[in-house]
Amino acid sequence: MTDASIFTRIYRGEIPGDIVAETERVFAIRDIDPQAPVHLLVIPKDETYRDVTELASGDPALLAEMVSLAKRLADEEANGEYRLIFNNGASAAQSVFHVHAHVLANIEENKLVGF
Ligand code: DGP
Helix, strand or coil: CCCCCHHHHHHHCCCCCCEEEECCCEEEEECCCCCCCEEEEEEECCCCCCCHHHHHHHCHHHHHHHHHHHHHHHHHHCCCCCEEECCCCHHHCCCCCCCCEEEEECCCCCCCCCC
16 A cells, blocks of 8 residues: 555645645645745645546546636635646656646746746
């Protein structure tokens, strides 16, 4: 049996993490190392899917639920505009292999991060 991901452990309350929103199947936390004034992670509660490629083919409705929560958070914390980033694979800077979307907003002009 593999260990639960860090995000699953946060959701279970085993590791500190501020859950800022949740839906039936998705939750959101603030990134520990923010790259923009608003930097949230939107994460499925179930860690079955490693990355967005697997998720899109396995459960597109869950992907849609993630995008919907991202938009709701961008409305609540910014002006509704946001970047949505999925890193896919270690050489593309993915470090946690439990699919998650980075939601970045209130980005200063010319300060787009490349991570
Ligand atoms: P990625 O590199 O795309 O796999 O993004 C993983 C993100 O997860 C990274 O931006 C930092 C964040 N992260 C890692 N550990 C923790 C943690 O314990 N708490 C929180 N809030 N974020 C974390």
